[in-house]
Amino acid sequence: MEKKWWKSSVVYQIYPRSFCDSNGDGIGDINGIRSKLWYLKELGINVIWLSPVYQSPNDDMGYDISDYQAIMKEFGTMEDYDHLLEEAHTLGIKIMMDLVVNHTSDEHAWFVESRKSRNNPYRDYYIWRDGKDGKEPNNWGSCFGGSAWQYDEATDQYYLHLFSKKQPDLNWENDAVRKSVFDMMNWWCNKGIDGFRMDVISMISKAPGLPDGTVGASGYGDFGPYSVNGPRVHEFLQEMNREVLSQYDLITVGECSGVTIEEAQKYAASSGEELNMVFQFEHMDLDGGESFKWNHRKMKLTELKAVMSKWQTQLYEKAWNSLYWCNHDQPRIVSRLGNDSPAWREKSAKMLATCLHMMQGTPYIYQGEELGMTNYPFSSLEEFRDIESINAYHELTEKGILTPEEMFDYISYKGRDNARTPMQWEDGVQAGFTTGTPWIAVNPNYKEINAREQIERADSVFHYYQKLIALRKQHDIIVYGDYELLLPDSEEIYSYVRTYGEQKLLVICNFTDREIAYELPEAFRNRKGEVLIGNDKRPEAKEAMALTPYEALAVLY
Numbered sequence: 287m288e289k290k291w292w293k294s295s296v297v298y299q300i301y302p303r304s305f306c307d308s309n310g311d312g313i314g315d316i317n318g319i320r321s322k323l324w325y326l327k328e329l330g331i332n333v334i335w336l337s338p339v340y341q342s343p344n345d346d347m348g349y350d351i352s353d354y355q356a357i358m359k360e361f362g363t364m365e366d367y368d369h370l371l372e373e374a375h376t377l378g379i380k381i382m383m384d385l386v387v388n389h390t391s392d393e394h395a396w397f398v399e400s401r402k403s404r405n406n407p408y409r410d411y412y413i414w415r416d417g418k419d420g421k422e423p424n425n426w427g428s429c430f431g432g433s434a435w436q437y438d439e440a441t442d443q444y445y446l447h448l449f450s451k452k453q454p455d456l457n458w459e460n461d462a463v464r465k466s467v468f469d470m471m472n473w474w475c476n477k478g479i480d481g482f483r484m485d486v487i488s489m490i491s492k493a494p495g496l497p498d499g500t501v502g503a504s505g506y507g508d509f510g511p512y513s514v515n516g517p518r519v520h521e522f523l524q525e526m527n528r529e530v531l532s533q534y535d536l537i538t539v540g541e542c543s544g545v546t547i548e549e550a551q552k553y554a555a556s557s558g559e560e561l562n563m564v565f566q567f568e569h570m571d572l573d574g575g576e577s578f579k580w581n582h583r584k585m586k587l588t589e590l591k592a593v594m595s596k597w598q599t600q601l602y603e604k605a606w607n608s609l610y611w612c613n614h615d616q617p618r619i620v621s622r623l624g625n626d627s628p629a630w631r632e633k634s635a636k637m638l639a640t641c642l643h644m645m646q647g648t649p650y651i652y653q654g655e656e657l658g659m660t661n662y663p664f665s666s667l668e669e670f671r672d673i674e675s676i677n678a679y680h681e682l683t684e685k686g687i688l689t690p691e692e693m694f695d696y697i698s699y700k701g702r703d704n705a706r707t708p709m710q711w712e713d714g715v716q717a718g719f720t721t722g723t724p725w726i727a728v729n730p731n732y733k734e735i736n737a738r739e740q741i742e743r744a745d746s747v748f749h750y751y752q753k754l755i756a757l758r759k760q761h762d763i764i765v766y767g768d769y770e771l772l773l774p775d776s777e778e779i780y781s782y783v784r785t786y787g788e789q790k791l792l793v794i795c796n797f798t799d800r801e802i803a804y805e806l807p808e809a810f811r812n813r814k815g816e817v818l819i820g821n822d823k824r825p826e827a828k829e830a831m832a833l834t835p836y837e838a839l840a841v842l843y
């Protein structure tokens with residue numbers, strides 16, 4: 287297998303709004319990030335994925351961009367950005383930018399022009415259609431509720447928006463759109479950035495005719511079959527690769543909801559014609575249900591293992607995996623898959639980290655995950671800031687699909703704001719995030735969970751992540767070894783073996799709060815393995831072990 291720097295990297299995602307505020311306005315900013323680079327260096331990561339820092343009216347917190355070549359005022363200036371890039375590079379840390387080009391903001395100059403008249407030169411930058419029988423052009427629903435079409439009186443047509451109505455979809459069929467996007471990407475690359483995380487890139491190509499979708503519980507049609515992994519998406523990405531990506535030494539990851547193994551083998555093929563890797567969603571969707579993700583279900587461990595193992599084995603040597611539990615769209619993993627009670631929070635956070643970081647692929651850590659940060663204890667709707675949760679709450683309760691109590695419970699558990707509460711730096715005012723009033727409340731558990739305390743304590747979650755990252759640098763087997771699942775039917779234990787040449791790495795994780803018996807597989811009996819990492823005080827793997835609650839262990843043979 288070809289060795290590449292991005293294969294052995296560990297990426298850390300920064301959600302700038304919630305990371306560190308340097309000027310007391312309650313909103314994180316670029317100078318705040320600069321002031322914390324030492325922390326990332328200490329943790330040991332070598333790539334930052336920076337969620338959008340571009341100019342934006344923040345309808346979707348920066349994922350609605352009004353100028354791709356300007357920095358959001360609240361975040362600072364382009365000069366601040368240039369300093370950040372330079373300082374990160376000095377520390378050996380690369381920066382991967384978020385590329386949001388399925389849509390722009392409705393305040394982007396292209397859209398401002400586009401909506402002016404039917405024959406404006408920018409009209410075809412977006413997807414405009416006539417209504418059908420006085421209604422929307424088709425029945426698609428948007429990801430943030432309601433129709434995916436917005437009527438615009440000025441020209442008596444509708445524009446498509448798969449997300450909010452302030453996020454009109456770009457028309458990738460238009461050569462000029464692709465050229466403008468590629469020019470913008472080249473501009474950033476020439477600045478010296480190191481890669482792109484591509485927002486919903488699997489959705490840029492829409493099926494001709496934009497056919498109606500199957501109507502779901504929301505009353506709207508599903509656009510999925512007609513705009514996820516659409517007919518020209520690979521052609522567009524290959525063109526992007528030729529025009530931009532192949533000109534530089536970049537790390538690229540496509541956010542690809544709805545991606546299958548077969549599609550991923552194309553997006554992230556080892557031949558390198560498109561992207562380095564994709565974010566797949568199958569594991570994150572396991573606890574979804576009829577009303578999209580809104581419920582309080584727990585994933586079944588057997589299902590999780592089946593999905594993870596499928597990706598581990600079926601991309602091996604064909605394409606490259608990304609590994610993640612968390613990002614700015616997901617609730618906190620320790621509250622979701624682990625146990626966030628004081629007794630088990632740290633141990634289960636370390637177990638989850640072991641389980642993921644010993645797998646094959648490039649791991650992504652989301653800010654605060656390395657501290658075992660938890661979901662927020664929401665008590666009222668007013669505490670939410672995220673358009674997705676707020677819209678879904680209104681839509682599903684007003685239609686009588688879920689009761690207000692149910693929906694409040696679900697958005698509290700699954701809502702994206704759980705990930706977006708401020709980073710917990712210390713046990714002082716506002717957890718050290720800001721000297722002002724934070725744009726979203728700090729989790730009250732910052733007194734117990736904060737970076738300063740964990741850096742000082744050798745057995746903290748922080749130091750555990752630090753060790754996992756260091757191990758990946760030391761052992762090629764973690765990066766390049768193959769993967770085999772053990773005990774597929776166990777609802778308690780996740781155990782797998784990595785193999786690389788003569789070496790084997792046995793990983794054992796107890797996903798329960800109970801003691802569970804584990805028998806060492808035949809192949810490892812009477813052999814002396816080296817415990818690379820573990821979250822309990824077990825010095826060696828024995829033939830028969832009583833795993834303690836949430837115990838995790840990785841043994842090298």
Ligand code: NOJ
Nearest residue numbers: 346349386449485486615
């Ligand atoms: C995916 C991003 O991760 C999410 O935060 C955003 O709301 C949508 N794409 C729309 O850009």
